[in-house]
Amino acid sequence: MMRVSLAVRPRKKPTIPIEAETITPASFLEGAEIQVWRGNRELPLDEVFAVTIEGAADRPEDVEIVLSGDTSRMKRVGEYMDAGRIVIDGDIGMHCGNFMSGGVIEIGGNADGWLGREMQGGTIICRGNAADYCAAGYRGGRKGMTGGTVEIFGNAGDFAAENLAGGTVIIHGNAGDMAGVELHDGTLIIKGDCRRPCGNMSGGVCVIYGIAYDMLPTFRKMGTEIRDGREFLSFTGDIANRGKGNLIVKDCTYQD
Amino acid sequence: MSEILIKNAYVIDPISGVNGETMDIAIRDGRIVEDVGGGAEVIDARGALTLPGGIDSHTHICGTKVNFGRYMSPEDMRAGRTARHGYMHATSGYSVPTTYGNSYRYSRMGYTTLLEGAMAPLEARHTHEEFLYTPLQDTMANALFDGNWSILEAIRDGDTKRVAAIIGWFLTAVKGFAVKLTNPGGTEAWGWGKDVTCIHNPVPNFEVSPSEIITAVVKANEMLRLPHSVHLHCNNLGKPGNYTCTMGTLGLIPDLNKKRQTLYATHVQFHSYGGSGWSDFCSKSEPVANVVNMRPQIVIDMGQVMFGKTTTMTADGPMEFNLYRLHHDKWSNHDVELETGSGIIPVLYRRKNLVNAVMWAIGLELGLLVKDPWQCIMATDNPNGAPFVRYPEVIALLMSKKYRDEEFATVHPDTESRVPLPAIEREMDWYEIAVMTRAAQAKALGIVDIGKGHLGVGAEADVAIYPVRADEVDPAVDYRKVIEAFGKTEYTIKRGRVVSRRGECLVDGNNTTIWVKPKISEEYNMANDPDFIAKFDRYYTVRMSNYPVQDEYLKRNLCIETEAEL
Ligand SMILES: [Zn+2]
Numbered sequence: 001m002m003r004v005s006l007a008v009r010p011r012k013k014p015t016i017p018i019e020a021e022t023i024t025p026a027s028f029l030e031g032a033e034i035q036v037w038r039g040n041r042e043l044p045l046d047e048v049f050a051v052t053i054e055g056a057a058d059r060p061e062d063v064e065i066v067l068s069g070d071t072s073r074m075k076r077v078g079e080y081m082d083a084g085r086i087v088i089d090g091d092i093g094m095h096c097g098n099f100m101s102g103g104v105i106e107i108g109g110n111a112d113g114w115l116g117r118e119m120q121g122g123t124i125i126c127r128g129n130a131a132d133y134c135a136a137g138y139r140g141g142r143k144g145m146t147g148g149t150v151e152i153f154g155n156a157g158d159f160a161a162e163n164l165a166g167g168t169v170i171i172h173g174n175a176g177d178m179a180g181v182e183l184h185d186g187t188l189i190i191k192g193d194c195r196r197p198c199g200n201m202s203g204g205v206c207v208i209y210g211i212a213y214d215m216l217p218t219f220r221k222m223g224t225e226i227r228d229g230r231e232f233l234s235f236t237g238d239i240a241n242r243g244k245g246n247l248i249v250k251d252c253t254y255q256d
Numbered sequence: 257m258s259e260i261l262i263k264n265a266y267v268i269d270p271i272s273g274v275n276g277e278t279m280d281i282a283i284r285d286g287r288i289v290e291d292v293g294g295g296a297e298v299i300d301a302r303g304a305l306t307l308p309g310g311i312d313s314h315t316h317i318c319g320t321k322v323n324f325g326r327y328m329s330p331e332d333m334r335a336g337r338t339a340r341h342g343y344m345h346a347t348s349g350y351s352v353p354t355t356y357g358n359s360y361r362y363s364r365m366g367y368t369t370l371l372e373g374a375m376a377p378l379e380a381r382h383t384h385e386e387f388l389y390t391p392l393q394d395t396m397a398n399a400l401f402d403g404n405w406s407i408l409e410a411i412r413d414g415d416t417k418r419v420a421a422i423i424g425w426f427l428t429a430v431k432g433f434a435v436k437l438t439n440p441g442g443t444e445a446w447g448w449g450k451d452v453t454c455i456h457n458p459v460p461n462f463e464v465s466p467s468e469i470i471t472a473v474v475k476a477n478e479m480l481r482l483p484h485s486v487h488l489h490c491n492n493l494g495k496p497g498n499y500t501c502t503m504g505t506l507g508l509i510p511d512l513n514k515k516r517q518t519l520y521a522t523h524v525q526f527h528s529y530g531g532s533g534w535s536d537f538c539s540k541s542e543p544v545a546n547v548v549n550m551r552p553q554i555v556i557d558m559g560q561v562m563f564g565k566t567t568t569m570t571a572d573g574p575m576e577f578n579l580y581r582l583h584h585d586k587w588s589n590h591d592v593e594l595e596t597g598s599g600i601i602p603v604l605y606r607r608k609n610l611v612n613a614v615m616w617a618i619g620l621e622l623g624l625l626v627k628d629p630w631q632c633i634m635a636t637d638n639p640n641g642a643p644f645v646r647y648p649e650v651i652a653l654l655m656s657k658k659y660r661d662e663e664f665a666t667v668h669p670d671t672e673s674r675v676p677l678p679a680i681e682r683e684m685d686w687y688e689i690a691v692m693t694r695a696a697q698a699k700a701l702g703i704v705d706i707g708k709g710h711l712g713v714g715a716e717a718d719v720a721i722y723p724v725r726a727d728e729v730d731p732a733v734d735y736r737k738v739i740e741a742f743g744k745t746e747y748t749i750k751r752g753r754v755v756s757r758r759g760e761c762l763v764d765g766n767n768t769t770i771w772v773k774p775k776i777s778e779e780y781n782m783a784n785d786p787d788f789i790a791k792f793d794r795y796y797t798v799r800m801s802n803y804p805v806q807d808e809y810l811k812r813n814l815c816i817e818t819e820a821e822l
Binding site: 138139140141142241 | 328329330331332334584585586
């Protein structure tokens with residue numbers, strides 16, 4: 001087992017983002033010098049972090065990376081990661097776990113936008129809140145997340161699981177506006193409330209345990225079903241575009 | 257004074273009647289001259305194929321439509337990313353790249369002059385602004401007149417002189433180069449939720465038919481003595497069975513001009529479809545090519561489709577809506593007040609899709625079945641049929657039956673029963689390709705006289721030197737070498753400066769925008785016409801005085817003044 005500790009060094013301008021797509025378990029195996037970008041400058045990793053490595057590994061599965069300190073402006077951590085484990089003590093910046101295909105990312109604090117964008121596999125757990133476009137696709141793209149699991153224990157922002165095409169997204173708190181918009185396949189579970197869910201949904205399943213506010217009128221009510229001993233309403237849609245998705249809500253309201 | 261001497265060039269220059277001569281080319285201050293002094297910079301071409309700079313006579317690279325394509329397809333910007341380097345700005349995008357992306361990629365392929373195929377007059381400023389950032393090619397724009405209310409009314413009243421006067425006013429006001437009709441009448445009808453399905457259908461509210469619009473505008477174009485002919489995108493684009501409409505349209509055109517064609521019909525591939533629906537969809541390239549062969553007053557461009565991703569964009573709003581109903585993907589439509597409209601959707605042409613495979617074959621068939629290469633221009637209607645970076649492959653397909661057969665073996669198996677392509681043996685030679693990629697464009701656009709498309713003494717020194725020995729390579733066999741050579745020049749020279757060397761652009765560039773100003777008598781000056789002025793006061797969102805594009809939108813520019821018969 002290899003354990004990599006990355007403790008953020010004090011920064012003069014902590015708001016300048018750091019592009020850190022090189023922070024993945026696999027890159028610590030190769031022994032090559034790891035660089036990150038701060039603004040428009042490329043820097044060696046140990047200029048930004050105090051790096052401590054314990055143990056050794058010859059496969060990414062055996063690498064664990066722990067980030068501590070103010071990581072709220074560190075972007076793209078774990079991008080393309082395929083195995084191993086990244087633990088983030090605090091908050092993490094945008095695009096954490098982009099294109100991830102395996103392994104685990106655990107975030108102790110909040111995640112900024114685009115958490116797990118176009119993720120293909122593996123697991124992301126976020127103990128705090130996730131900002132907009134959590135587990136979503138790229139702007140303009142047709143396919144978002146295609147596999148794996150994203151679990152948010154706090155709230156999610158707008159457009160959660162946009163263009164979801166596979167895998168499972170679980171939000172324990174509330175989600176924002178347009179949750180599950182353009183959902184094609186896979187499962188979105190929201191334990192709290194959300195607004196205008198699943199516009200233009202073509203397939204897949206979305207279950208909302210709270211209230212779906214401003215439900216779109218283009219979902220056809222199919223009946224009721226019992227989940228955890230409670231009665232839910234089951235809809236199909238989005239029929240505006242001949243969609244065959246399944247939207248299941250505990251309660252909903254429509255706009256006047 | 258700057259001088260260049262290109263030595264040992266294997267020159268093909270169809271307009272000057274040069275077909276494969278090894279010679280030197282002398283350049284002084286941006287022009288081809290007889291000879292230069294001993295101090296000239298010497299470029300040794302080492303027998304490489306040397307052609308006049310490439311000209312694209314129908315492409316979509318600048319303006320509101322192109323930019324909306326960028327706006328609605330941010331995912332396109334994930335491709336084609338290059339970092340800033342030397343004189344080159346950062347670029348991104350594949351089918352709708354940044355302006356610099358377009359300019360650098362065209363330049364590395366040896367292109368020095370581009371015609372933007374469709375500029376909505378009201379939105380001309382955007383086109384001119386983007387021209388400024390397309391620095392390595394001279395640029396010009398077709399202005400759209402397919403649904404112009406003032407023109408439709410003048411046609412209804414049978415007043416062709418008034419049609420000409422209105423066109424003259426708009427061209428001058430928006431600094432356009434030529435007259436474009438896109439689905440004449442159809443896009444205007446689409447503003448009311450309708451379309452026209454045949455050239456004899458009347459356009460709602462105006463009681464004129466597409467055939468009346470086309471014939472009147474063709475006459476008006478010649479009255480204005482414009483360098484280029486009317487540039488027409490026929491009605492019914494993309495519909496099965498539309499070839500009859502296309503042939504009927506081509507049949508309307510008289511021969512009115514000795515120097516060039518009377519009609520340029522663009523992306524004719526999209527207009528050469530047989531069948532009554534998608535199930536019996538088939539190629540009708542043969543009858544369409546036959547009409548072109550019988551009518552020297554017609555020039556067409558291929559509108560070749562290549563397999564892969566791209567973005568379709570046209571002023572033909574109703575056609576794009578039909579395309580949306582096939583694909584169910586994102587789409588946009590746009591109405592341009594009293595003038596025209598547009599639509600955009602991204603598409604993926606698949607070789608295993610029968611319809612797409614037939615479309616691919618039709619473009620090539622037109623190129624090969626039109627006997628005179630001066631009458632059939634190589635183009636993809638960039639990016640509608642394919643992004644222009646695919647041109648080298650199109651050229652190789654025209655030159656090699658072997659390459660066509662290899663590609664044909666990979667397409668939908670039923671294609672064979674729908675198209676004549678496998679039976680066509682013709683293989684184009686280097687000379688014919690030189691015609692179809694620059695000389696025919698220069699002649700068709702009417703810009704030979706300003707020194708475009710040839711290397712004769714006095715011509716603009718726009719030269720492309722390709723890394724291939726045309727006297728040694730057999731393009732029918734070594735088609736890979738053709739693709740490679742046309743993909744990246746050894747040197748691209750623009751107005752006497754080396755602008756691109758082996759794909760690397762070496763200067764900031766400083767292009768010229770070419771536009772026309774017909775000189776019209778006071779009697780026909782629309783600026784004084786109360787009815788015309790009333791259109792602006794009553795309907796347009798801008799006043800007439802604010803409509804013309806100000807001079808500061810054009811930096812370096814060349815105005816071609818014509819003596820209109822008005
Ligand atoms: Zn076009």
